Amino acid sequence: MQYLLNINEPKDIKNLSYNELDVLAQEIRQAILNRTSVLGGHIGPNLGMVEAIIALHYVFDSPKDKIVFDVSHQCYAHKILTGRKECFLNNELLRNISGYTNPNESEHDIFAVGHTSTSVSLACGLVKARDIQNQTHNVIAVIGDGSLSGGEALEGLDFAGELNTNLIIVVNDNERSIAENHGGLYKNLKLLRETGGTAECNIFKSFGLDYVYLENGNSIADLTDVFTKVKNCSKPTVVHIHTNKGNGYKFAQENKEKWHFNAPFDIDSGENTVDMSALNYNSLTADYLIEKVKQNKNIAIINAGTPGAVGFTPQKRDLIKDRFIDVGIAEEHAVAMSSAMAKGGCKPVYCVLSSFVQRTYDQLSQDLALNKNPVVILVAWTGLNSQDATHLGCFDIPLISNIPNLVHLAPTSKEEYFAMLDWAIMQDKYPVVIRIPSMLFNAPFAVKTDFDKLNTSVVDIKGSDVALIGVGAFYNLALKVYDMLKSKGINASVINPRFISGIDENTLNSLKTNHKLAVTMEDGILDGGFGQKIAAFYANSDMKVLNYGGKKEFTDRMPINELYQKNRLFPELIVEDILDTLK
């Protein structure tokens, strides 16, 4: 490490020559590989942007000039250049920083983000604030890698086209999203690449933006040249740079999808160093859906740029060809299109992550639920987790279950999950959302499949005094609590509510005869969730209720044990509370 060890802030690179910066880029690349090989992370996006980020910091003066990274999954080089290199080089310190920009870490990070397509709008806000206060710095948005097709990004580009002031939008065109790109605008990017940016038909110009093209987006010399030209520009200007995702690391260049985000790996061999073979809902779901599509040609799988979310590797996508419809990063479109496909007589199954279903509330409500079209939505990566604050899975229950007309299901086991999927795909009356559990369990009891009887729960164990109501993944927690209570002489009931979107009033009423306490457990935040519906139902009776779930908060990489401890989600803590309440 000839140069990197001396770099503590961006100004430390400003006196280096292009040749020295090229060496620095290699050192940064090594640092990125060191971190990601141990922790996993976004390898391809970060490797592709090393040169561009060096050039940005070489030409502009952060934090006076503001750089806003889209998704910010490409910001590692930026972190390395802004005082955080030790968190890439020293394995003891890797966990001190997040994988995304984070204002708590550095004044060079303007926003905490992790979802796509936000940078242009955020940059527009910084521009407005700058101009209102008569300041003069540059504002730079860095977007690309699939993010352009998101509605928020396109709204931002459209608005930017009306500004008459400094704004630089660096479009990182690596010809990719996580998977291949989707959407007509990528044909335009291709045309622009092929014409060296000279084609008259230009999506950016049509939004009213100025435009510059750079073919070699991994050349520091070329990048500094083009950034110098647009620095202090007085009109919003797109700098379209053609980069190589995974640049400089053979494996990441050869298999761009796998290396977009990868688990820990051996740098020399590219092999994963953690066992990836465990059964999980991702691969099971993909295999199941592939079979279904083969049986019924009217079924189609819809996805918005995250095919891995439910296990659709390129090989598995190939098996069902045009029945796997990746709309690109365009979650709103995915829901609306699914609704219309169902209206038109097909059976779309839209697969989405909990964290990204947040982008579609209005489409779920108006385009889908109001129209009652029989779409199936699978929400993956749900539940309380130890992820970054931008990738939590704990908010989808309040988000989805309080929208009328949606049938929202919480399977408690693998067998029940597939039974629910069978039913959801067969029926044609309701939009159905299935919350894929965070943990895979086998069914401890025979699975009842009468899902046509909406909002009916199943009493799996008929006891007395205490009714344990375990939602989805936390049904297993209810069973553990049951066992511990039994050892203390309390024979509780155990109930699988199955439906999150409504409560089973008959069963709940019948419990009143010989139960004093209902205990709900759900793998999500409590506010607006299922447990509060139970509490409200019993509020006017003598039945007491305890609700277990997460506090309404953005946790950030909180270890799961700590998260469970603070929310008292361990069986022994719940039993303690139950005994306390029964006193």
Place this chain on the structure above:
Amino acid sequence: MQYLLNINEPKDIKNLSYNELDVLAQEIRQAILNRTSVLGGHIGPNLGMVEAIIALHYVFDSPKDKIVFDVSHQCYAHKILTGRKECFLNNELLRNISGYTNPNESEHDIFAVGHTSTSVSLACGLVKARDIQNQTHNVIAVIGDGSLSGGEALEGLDFAGELNTNLIIVVNDNERSIAENHGGLYKNLKLLRETGGTAECNIFKSFGLDYVYLENGNSIADLTDVFTKVKNCSKPTVVHIHTNKGNGYKFAQENKEKWHFNAPFDIDSGENTVDMSALNYNSLTADYLIEKVKQNKNIAIINAGTPGAVGFTPQKRDLIKDRFIDVGIAEEHAVAMSSAMAKGGCKPVYCVLSSFVQRTYDQLSQDLALNKNPVVILVAWTGLNSQDATHLGCFDIPLISNIPNLVHLAPTSKEEYFAMLDWAIMQDKYPVVIRIPSMLFNAPFAVKTDFDKLNTSVVDIKGSDVALIGVGAFYNLALKVYDMLKSKGINASVINPRFISGIDENTLNSLKTNHKLAVTMEDGILDGGFGQKIAAFYANSDMKVLNYGGKKEFTDRMPINELYQKNRLFPELIVEDILDTLK
């Protein structure tokens, strides 16, 4: 009425000559004016599209061919031609239909919609379903009138650009949104109009779509000509038609913003026939904000294409010039940009309708709340109402209040509303959302302004036995219940919770000493709402709770009395329940 009386379905117009169709257009125009003069409605959008809709039904074969209207606030001529003319001509029947497309009314209406920017995505879904099932009909999306700038529309256009099959997108370019157009793409539409559609830089072509331009979008002959040319096209094709909003009605042509949607009026004079002079939160809010902006140049008002939502008439917008930022229909962008403006040191106040705040869940959560930037958001047109199912105001409490970090306030009176606004604008610690009440009341008690003490309620009347907790507009209902209880010898407490995003545990605990029952009242749905938080708080105690609010459902133009009756929201019904519970 020479022709209209004989038109019962679209095929009835197919044998008319162009001259006869022109007369029919005038008759339809009269019918539209008859309906809207009595009921109010979207006058300008409907008058501008009469000819285009006649031509669509002349050329295509609905319902085999599918026409999807964006927002569907321009669909009156379509309703008239598809068997519903009596609901425009016979004043007894006006209320039998809604102002939007509605599949319950007719097989010619494919979707229930009322929000903007959905038509292209919905049409793409119909296209996919058609092709999967090897059907051959045409699918037509009708969009424009400001809707193009919405993220969902742009996502849809981008996806459409990848299709290689029949899809016709009619872009109704009337040079307007509700107010003037905003966004760079409208400069491109202008260029296309000025070049007769020949400019090479073409937003639609840059998305990969074929393109045709028609200058006279109010000529039935020209329209049928162009629609005939694109009928059965085998590639997605945009038909850009230049229309005249309000066409054929002098007043609507002269003041396009006022006549976008107007209250009942006299056809001859254009004067409103209902008294519009009552004080309301719209005009009060605009006047207040104008004063604030004059005092503090760092304040800016942000709006997404609905300036009337909070009383910003063109005259009032002029008073604060560039401090009123209309981003066009781009709600996601509005929230993200506001967050960044606050980060950059300004104080943005984003004004939005309850029904449209639904479009921004992820932006509220990630772009704003996670980043804790001190934006002020005013949510207008809240509460249970008798509007169309697409324009309800009852879902925003579960939507907003369950997002961490947002301070969500529910003013109970005019005075408290402005005190909260004062505080929200002054402070710089929190993103603050204020829910503008559906009803304007004067404060019955002195307003406490210690909003810095988050989640603290105010006990306005200290009683015993029953605690009445009235949220926002329903605080007045709590007072009425208080009076009725008093007449029956019960001296209840009355509590103003002020905050919806959290509960006042101290006050709630103190109530336990001499209260048996807490009664919550909120002007929104119960599921995921504030009352359920109170129920959950008391669930493990002897305090009983009754929650009042709306059922989780899409009501559709339900008279408010009926809605209140079925949810027992009249004071005498609540008192009845309270007495029953206390027995």
